[in-house]
Amino acid sequence: MDIPAEPAPDAPLRPADWVDEHGDYLFRYAVSRLRNAEAAEEVVQQTFLAGLEHVHQFSGKGSERGWLTGILKRKVIDLIRVRQRTENLIDDDGGDPIDQMFDRSGHWKKSVRSTLMQPLDSLEREEFWPILRQCLHRLPANQADAFTLREMEELGTEEICKELAITPSNLWVLLHRARVRLAQCMKTRWNQDRDQVDTR
Amino acid sequence: MFSCKEISKLVSESLETKLTFRQRVELWMHLRLCRLCAAFRRDTVALHRRTQQHVAELDNDRSVAKAKLSSEARQRIKQAIAARND
Numbered sequence: 001m002d003i004p005a006e007p008a009p010d011a012p013l014r015p016a017d018w019v020d021e022h023g024d025y026l027f028r029y030a031v032s033r034l035r036n037a038e039a040a041e042e043v044v045q046q047t048f049l050a051g052l053e054h055v056h057q058f059s060g061k062g063s064e065r066g067w068l069t070g071i072l073k074r075k076v077i078d079l080i081r082v083r084q085r086t087e088n089l090i091d092d093d094g095g096d097p098i099d100q101m102f103d104r105s106g107h108w109k110k111s112v113r114s115t116l117m118q119p120l121d122s123l124e125r126e127e128f129w130p131i132l133r134q135c136l137h138r139l140p141a142n143q144a145d146a147f148t149l150r151e152m153e154e155l156g157t158e159e160i161c162k163e164l165a166i167t168p169s170n171l172w173v174l175l176h177r178a179r180v181r182l183a184q185c186m187k188t189r190w191n192q193d194r195d196q197v198d199t200r
Numbered sequence: 201m202f203s204c205k206e207i208s209k210l211v212s213e214s215l216e217t218k219l220t221f222r223q224r225v226e227l228w229m230h231l232r233l234c235r236l237c238a239a240f241r242r243d244t245v246a247l248h249r250r251t252q253q254h255v256a257e258l259d260n261d262r263s264v265a266k267a268k269l270s271s272e273a274r275q276r277i278k279q280a281i282a283a284r285n286d
Binding site: 015016018019023024025027028029031032037041044045048049052069102105106107108113116117119120121123125126128129132150151152154157168171172175176179180182183186 | 203204205206208209212213215216217235236237239240242243244246247248250251252254255258259261263264265266267268269270273274276277278280281282284285
């Protein structure tokens with residue numbers, strides 16, 4: 001192993017410039033996963049401070065940004081894990097809105113059918129993220145976090161189950177509920193935005 | 201026969217794990233006959249693919265999302281770094 005103890009001269013770390021160079025980027029990364037600006041600011045700060053403490057571990061091979069993002073990724077997952085453990089993990093109260101989308105025999109209800117037939121894929125690129133973000137906010141936190149870890153962080157089932165201390169079947173229930181509700185929410189919001197002729 | 205609710209669960213699980221032979225047959229038969237569940241599967245795949253696309257754009261800094269650190273946070277974090285860097 002030839003990992004240098006000091007940053008390579010051609011790729012020095014410059015902590016004084018971190019905020020200006022990478023602050024907004026890391027913030028966007030964090031806020032897209034955490035859905036909360038304050039929490040995102042906090043993990044960005046923690047990332048920089050952890051980076052400072054471990055400057056000597058930077059191999060100089062990858063980019064400074066890539067290295068900081070790796071630290072941030074871990075911080076984001078840690079925060080999700082901690083906040084999940086302080087909340088109820090599975091909302092098995094039976095009042096889940098997904099039940100309102102199916103009738104007693106398990107068929108799609110009439111009220112959701114027309115929305116269901118409208119393809120989600122025709123959402124414009126610029127529309128997609130703001131609407132997904134709004135709809136993630138409306139999900140219970142455990143469903144939104146499971147969806148984020150799976151679809152945004154692309155963690156495997158085992159790793160998510162370990163982080164959230166749940167079983168694979170719990171995880172599949174969370175993901176199933178998240179997907180049904182997200183698709184429905186996104187199409188409903190999308191129609192509303194169009195009707196309002198809103199130009200945000 | 202599986203209900204649409206059960207089929208929607210299988211659709212979601214098919215993204216996580218390999219379904220059993222029986223589940224795959226049930227799913228295939230149901231989707232051929234039920235356009236609502238077929239629409240749900242189309243949406244589930246679209247949500248998956250477009251979320252990945254969005255994340256890739258975000259990570260390459262080519263995203264339409266342009267959120268920025270607030271100036272207060274920027275100041276605060278700079279001070280924290282300067283204090284620690286001394």
